[in-house]
Amino acid sequence: xxxxxxxxxxxxxxxxxxxxxxxxxxxxxxxxxxxxxxxxxxxxxxxxxxxxxxxxxxxxxxxxxxxxxxxxxxxxxxxxxxxxxxxxxxxxxxxxxxxxxxxxxxxxxxxxxxxxxxxxxxxxxxxxxxxxxxxxxxxxxxxxxxxxxxxxxxxxxxxxxxxxxxxxxxxxxxxxxxxxxxxxxxxxxxxxxxxxxxxxxxxxxxxxxxxxxxxxxxxxxxxxxxxxxxxxxxxxxxxxxxxxxxxxxxxxxxxxxxxxxxxxxxxxxxxxxxxxxxxxxxxxxxxxxxxxxxxxxxxxxxxxxxxxxxxxxxxxxxxxxxxxxxxxxxxxxxxxxxxxxxxxxxxxxxxxxxxxxxxxxxxxxxxxxxxx
Ligand code: 13P
Ligand code: SF4
Numbered sequence: 001x002x003x004x005x006x007x008x009x010x011x012x013x014x015x016x017x018x019x020x021x022x023x024x025x026x027x028x029x030x031x032x033x034x035x036x037x038x039x040x041x042x043x044x045x046x047x048x049x050x051x052x053x054x055x056x057x058x059x060x061x062x063x064x065x066x067x068x069x070x071x072x073x074x075x076x077x078x079x080x081x082x083x084x085x086x087x088x089x090x091x092x093x094x095x096x097x098x099x100x101x102x103x104x105x106x107x108x109x110x111x112x113x114x115x116x117x118x119x120x121x122x123x124x125x126x127x128x129x130x131x132x133x134x135x136x137x138x139x140x141x142x143x144x145x146x147x148x149x150x151x152x153x154x155x156x157x158x159x160x161x162x163x164x165x166x167x168x169x170x171x172x173x174x175x176x177x178x179x180x181x182x183x184x185x186x187x188x189x190x191x192x193x194x195x196x197x198x199x200x201x202x203x204x205x206x207x208x209x210x211x212x213x214x215x216x217x218x219x220x221x222x223x224x225x226x227x228x229x230x231x232x233x234x235x236x237x238x239x240x241x242x243x244x245x246x247x248x249x250x251x252x253x254x255x256x257x258x259x260x261x262x263x264x265x266x267x268x269x270x271x272x273x274x275x276x277x278x279x280x281x282x283x284x285x286x287x288x289x290x291x292x293x294x295x296x297x298x299x300x301x302x303x304x305x306x307x308x309x310x311x312x313x314x315x316x317x318x319x320x321x322x323x324x325x326x327x328x329x330x331x332x333x334x335x336x337x338x339x340x341x342x343x344x345x346x347x348x349x350x351x352x353x354x355x356x357x358x359x360x361x362x363x364x365x366x367x368x369x370x371x372x
Contacts, residue, residue, distance in 0.1 A: 013058060013323045016316040019050035028053050032079045038296070039074045039289040051315040052079040058322045064101035066318065067094060067114065070264040071284040071310040072105050078293055080318060081105060086265035086355070087113075087159050088174040092347065094118055103321050104329070107309045109135045111329040112163045116339045123329045126317030130309045134160040134249075137219030138198040143168035145372040146195055150215065154185040156196045157342065160221070163331045165198075167338035171345040175248050176263035176355045178202060179209045184349055186212045195370060201225060205248040205255055205358055207365035214367040223305045224249035227282050231303065232257035235280055239301055245270055246282035252364040258282065259360065266355035271295050284310060 029049040033040070040048065052075065059066060059080075067090045068081025077084055083093040087110065094102060094114045101122045104111035109132055111125040143165055146155060157169035158178075166172055170189075173181035173196075182194050194212050196203040198219030207214045227250050235244060236257070245267050246258040255261045260270050264283065268291050271279055278299045281288045285304035292300045320326065331339070 013054065015323075016051060016319050019054055019319075021046035021050050025050050025053045029079075035293055036074055036078060039293060048075045048079070048315055051319050055080045055315070055319050055322060058319070059101075059103075062101050062322055062325075063099050064103055064322055065097045065099040066103045066105055067097075067110070069106035069110060069310065070268065070290060071286050071307055072290075072313060073286050073311075073315075074289045074293060075315055076105050076313065076318060077286070077290045080315070086174065086176055086263045088176040088263065088355070089265055090114075091117065091159065091174070091343065095347070097121070101322070101325070103318060105313050105318055106130070107132050107135075107313075108329070109160055109162060112331055112339075113159060113166075113343060115329050115331050116163060116166070116336050116343055119331075119333075119336055122325065124321045124325060125327055125329050126314070126321040127312040128327045130312040132160050132309055133222040134158065134199050134219050135162055135165075138165055138217055140164035140168050142217075142372070143197070146197070146217075146370050149372045150195055150370065152189075153191055153193050153195050153215070154189045156182055156185050156194055158197065158199050158202060159343070159346075161198060163335050163339045166342045167335045169197075169342045172342045173346055174263060175202060176265055177346065177349070177351050178206045178248070179356065179358070180349065180351055181346055182206055182212055182214065183210055196367070197370075199249055200367065200369070201251055202248050203367045204252045204365060205250075205261070207367045208252060208255075208362045209358055215370045216367045218369060221249040223284050223307045224282075225251065226305055227251070227254045229253035229257045232282070235301065235303060239278055239280065242278040242280045242301060243270075243274065243276035244280045244282065246360075248358050250282060254282065255358060255360050256364055257360075261358040261360050263355050266357055267291070268294075269355060270357070271298060286310070 065082040107130045115123040154170045197217040203216035244258040245260045280301045288300040
């Protein structure tokens, strides 16, 4: 159970740019800098520390919890996040959060998922522009057209979508459980074909792990689609001892060239479990910073791509979000009820305790596109 419950102290809080790095702040935050000294320059700490200190005190006053995705910068992820992890873990934890207010340090679809699962709580996102190229690639009308064209197949929807898209789907999945969800949906519907939207790369990578035929949509993550197999081969030549660890939103030939593929949670667990001497995480840039803090014995090579949406979330934004209770994320009640069925169907599936990996040795498989 995550909780920061404390009685309200009810005093006014200064704006973010009025907070100062004084002796009290230094005393209360020095232990955090000690952990992050390898990933945050000392000269930057006086800018972060007053915000970290104020956020941690203010969230107690607001009875708030902060959900921080693995792609948050380390000062957010390690210093103010109450629940941290990949999309599946955050969705699981939000259901248990004993709080009045949830601040989503992540992107908009994650905040919507939090609201869908906790409709009675106030869900805030520090910047409403924190979107996602996958969520922007498809809307509810597209899914209704797919349903009309393929009425006999279940529609499995990646959580990186709007509430409206989830509401039109049968079940959601994340990169942590995609193969298991596709196989469960096929079993339940008694079909050998599943529609899996909107990430064409995740769909193709799932197709390589299962005998189920997959129909997909032409959506992509703008961060992961840019990695290439040539880049991986080049890294392999330059760092022959490194473990190359990638995310299933990457093209299939990138996974094939890597040693391991899985959700961001699975990537972090792989480093923790194997303690490689050198690791290369083929994903968003903050991931290596966050994982390196917990794995000081591993050297990280960082050929990363930034997610411009995740990077809209800053410490100052998190603080102002809590101070001014902005920006509230709401979901129409009927849409939320229907979307909850798809998310809950995913959460109800029995899944292994440890996030499963994609077998990168399997041949690259095809997935066809839906035609609507
Ligand atoms: P996971 O953290 O679920 O692997 O998702 C990665 C991602 O790109 C989220 O936007
Ligand atoms: Fe979307 Fe990709 Fe950014 Fe994740 S990393 S929020 S999938 S654009």
